[in-house]
Amino acid sequence: MPETSYRIATIPGDGVGIEVTSEAVKAMNAAADKFGFQVTYTDYDLGGRRYLSTGEVLPDSVMSELSEHDIILLGAIGTPDVPPGILERGLLLKLRFEFDQYVNLRPVKLFPGVPSPIAHLTPERCDLVVVRENTEGLYAGIGGSFKKGTAQEVATQESINTRLGVERVIRYAYKQASERNGHLTVCHKTNVLTYAGSLWWETAQDLNQEFPGVSLDYVHIDAACLYFVNTPERFDVMVTDNLFGDIITDLGAAIQGGLGLAASGNLDPEKRYPSMFEPVHGSAPDIAGNGWANPVAAVLSTSMALAHLGQVDAARSVEAAAASVLPELKTMGGPKMGMSTSEIGDRIAERI
Numbered sequence: 001m002p003e004t005s006y007r008i009a010t011i012p013g014d015g016v017g018i019e020v021t022s023e024a025v026k027a028m029n030a031a032a033d034k035f036g037f038q039v040t041y042t043d044y045d046l047g048g049r050r051y052l053s054t055g056e057v058l059p060d061s062v063m064s065e066l067s068e069h070d071i072i073l074l075g076a077i078g079t080p081d082v083p084p085g086i087l088e089r090g091l092l093l094k095l096r097f098e099f100d101q102y103v104n105l106r107p108v109k110l111f112p113g114v115p116s117p118i119a120h121l122t123p124e125r126c127d128l129v130v131v132r133e134n135t136e137g138l139y140a141g142i143g144g145s146f147k148k149g150t151a152q153e154v155a156t157q158e159s160i161n162t163r164l165g166v167e168r169v170i171r172y173a174y175k176q177a178s179e180r181n182g183h184l185t186v187c188h189k190t191n192v193l194t195y196a197g198s199l200w201w202e203t204a205q206d207l208n209q210e211f212p213g214v215s216l217d218y219v220h221i222d223a224a225c226l227y228f229v230n231t232p233e234r235f236d237v238m239v240t241d242n243l244f245g246d247i248i249t250d251l252g253a254a255i256q257g258g259l260g261l262a263a264s265g266n267l268d269p270e271k272r273y274p275s276m277f278e279p280v281h282g283s284a285p286d287i288a289g290n291g292w293a294n295p296v297a298a299v300l301s302t303s304m305a306l307a308h309l310g311q312v313d314a315a316r317s318v319e320a321a322a323a324s325v326l327p328e329l330k331t332m333g334g335p336k337m338g339m340s341t342s343e344i345g346d347r348i349a350e351r352i
Contacts, residue, residue: 005038006309009069009274013047015283016293016341017075023295023345024073024302027321030349031306031314042069046091048079048283057090063098067273071305074278075298080285089141096134099273101266102165103172104132104245105304106280108232108252111261113327118229118255125233126256129180131173132245134266136165139242161196161241166203172269173239174211180236185217187224187240187248200241224248228255253280260294260333261326263301265308275308277301291340294333296322299348321351 008028012021025041032039044062051057066072072095077087095101110116110126136159143157170186177184186204190197201218208216219227221244227234228251240248253262262280279297287293299322306315325347330338339347 003036003038005040006070007068008039008041009044009066009072010041010075011044011046011072011077012075013077013283014049014079015076015285015288016281017047017077017283019075019288019291019293019341020279020295020298021073021075023341023348024075024298026345026349027299027302027318027352028073028306030352031302031311031318034317034352035311035314037311037314047077048082048087051082051086052079057087058094063094066095067099069274070309072274072276073298073302073305074276076279076281076283078283078285093139093141095276096266099266099268099276100135101268101273101275102133102135103169103265103267103269104134104242105176105265105267106130106132106245106249106252107263107300107304108228108249108256110256111323111326114257114261114332116255116257118232121232121255128232128235128252129176129237130245130249130252131169131176131237131239132249133165133169133239133241135242136160136162137242139246159193159196159241159243161199163199163203166200167207170200170204170207170239171210173237174207174214177214177237178211182213183215183217183236184211185219185224185235185238187219187221187238187244189221189244190218191220196241204239221248225251228252249280257326258294258332259297261296261300263297263304265301265304267308275305277305277308287334290335291342292333292335292337293341294329294337295341295345296326296348299345317352318348321348324351 012018107129110123138159140160146154188197188200253259259281264280266276303315303318
């Protein structure tokens with residue numbers, strides 16, 4: 001019987017993205033060796049460096065090649081010399097939209113031995129996932145400017161919410177909740193954003209009959225920020241729109257120990273297109289090249305990639321190996337970690 005094989009596209013990107021992607025690949029290779037599957041990699045030079053040298057962001061030919069892979073491992077994108085919006089819209093959002101990665105999955109999990117800025121927070125109280133709608137909302141890019149550069153300038157930015165988009169991401173969140181602790185929270189702002197908020201809440205209520213074992217709750221986004229800090233245990237699975245999810249998951253990263261531990265997946269759950277997995281942190285050009293970047297978020301993103309591919313045991317092994325290293329770090333990032341980026345990656349790979 002032929003061995004299972006996966007085609008993986010790597011986009012290391014810029015800055016520390018290059019460094020942490022190398023460690024993610026180490027973890028993937030160690031998992032492949034242990035659990036008996038094969039991986040082949042194609043590396044793509046995309047990001048700020050390529051844009052500055054060629055003027056290209058994401059050529060159509062590269063998009064076509066990427067579509068032939070099972071998953072994409074992304075490091076981090078961005079350099080100070082590239083104006084905001086060029087790489088975000090032309091690369092990151094284009095990949096999400098073109099490959100219909102309509103779910104952004106962000107675990108918020110405090111691992112043992114990791115200090116949290118929240119006093120007395122324990123791992124038992126902080127283990128949730130945020131399901132963020134990833135292809136609509138304000139990030140759809142609908143809007144424009146009028147009389148730009150004048151005192152009468154007007155800027156509009158529209159939030160797009162379709163029944164199709166809202167329903168499919170809420171259904172995915174229900175499935176996640178049914179596999180976890182059976183509790184789903186819808187997060188929005190229904191008292192002010194009455195049209196979009198009503199669509200989200202009514203859709204969640206309509207779908208509840210399909211998942212009788214899942215309890216349904218609602219919380220306003222501003223209240224959710226408070227609860228994330230003082231009672232994160234009230235959440236199991238949260239589903240929310242694109243902008244709210246983007247913001248609140250950075251708060252989640254803070255309470256779980258920092259961006260260096262925050263993993264994410266941009267998913268096409270139906271696997272029609274490749275899904276993309278990336279650490280949440282940026283390219284951090286100020287520390288790039290020093291071996292100070294914490295690669296754990298990239299490795300945990302690799303664990304998510306393995307789960308998406310159906311390699312559940314391998315995914316658990318990678319997560320457990322990464323978690324086992326965390327108590328040995330003196331800090332969660334920077335020059336005082338006690339180990340370099342590559343040393344952390346080596347130790348994780350050895351324990352898979």
